[in-house]
Amino acid sequence: MTALGFLYPGHSAEDDYPRIEQLLASDIRIDLVHTDIGEDAHREDALREMGSAERLAAGVEALRLAGAEAVVWACTSGSFVYGWEGAHEQVRTLAVTAGMPASSTSFAFVHAVRELGVRRVAIGATYPDDVAELFADFLRAAGTEVVAVRGSGIITAAEVGTWGEKELFTLAREADHPDAEAILLPDTALHTASHLPALEQHLSKPVLTANQVTVWEALRLTDRRVNAPELGSLFTKEPIVQV
Template sequence: MTALGFLYPGHSAEDDYPRIEQLIASDIRLDLVHTEIGEDAHRVDALLRTGSAERLAAGVAELRLTGAEAVVWASTGGSFVHGWEGAHEQVRGLARTAGMPASSTSFAFVHAVRELGVRRVAVGAAYPDDVTALFVEFLRAGGVEVTASHGAGAVTAAEAGDWGGKELYALAKEADHPGAEAVLLPGTALHTASHVQALEQHLAKPVLTANQVTVWEALRLTDRRVNAPQLGELFTREPIVQA
């Protein structure tokens, strides 16, 4: 049994994780600990506070009790707003506090893009434009070429968490670009676990979503590979990236 730990801010789309665990259908357990979100706002200042070292550390003691072998900070906005270097420092601090390998959803996107062997992507985010632009900047710092981006303007995680399949498909369609080899949908507040395969069929290209890549990243940290086609192409390919 491999136990994977996740620090998840607030309550929006946490039910994606038991769904993903079910789709993986292996000896892998996904353990979720909720962290304090503070003010629910897709603003830079609020997101910086959400991802503060103090709030992450508060969830670590509970996470240790689960027997987790690795931890991922399950927040895109709460990591990339710190910038490339700041996000590195964030996960280094988390690893020291937790005493286990650590990463975050933002780095998971970069690693997953490399895993797919693509370089050009389109971004469809629930965030306002200014926050979406920071995610694009983060991806570019990681060597990912962003051909197009779209911010849907949701001002809170709760708003994004209420979106259903209709809004999700509209977001992906609005974001897609002929030059993009994959479409990225950041935001762990979005319910995407049940839609990845259909989105890929609809767009005819790989789709990476926040909760999907977050779980994949935890698997990567523990050197586990699983085949789960319902979670998209990312979960069916032979590994390209090993570190």
């Protein structure tokens, strides 16, 4: 049994995680602890506070007691908002506090893009435009070419959590760009786990979503690989050998 730990801000799309655990169909357990979201706002100051070391540390002990082997901060905006160096410091601090390997959803996207071997991506964000651009900047710092960014102007995670299949597909479709080799949908408040194969079929290219890559990142940290076609191309792709 491999136990994966996640720190998830507030309550929006956390039901994606038991769904993903079911779709993995393996000896993998997902343990999720909710962190205090503070002010629910896709605004830089509020996001920095949400991802503060103190808020993340508050949930670590429960994951340790559950036997988690790795922990991922399951929030994209609450990590990339710190910038490339700041986000590294965030996960280093989390790893020391937790006493186990740690990462965040922002780095999960970076590693997943590399896993797929793609270089050019388009972003479909629920966030306001300025926050969406911060995510684009984060990816560029990792060496990824961002060919298009679409923001949706949604202020709260609570509102994003009410989005269904129609809104999800509209976001992905409007984010697509002819030069993009993959579409990235960076919000863990967005329900996506039940729609990944359909999204990829609809767009004819890989789609990476926040909760999907977050779980994949935890598996990467624990050196586990699981073939799970219902979770999209990322979970069926042979690893890229870096040279």
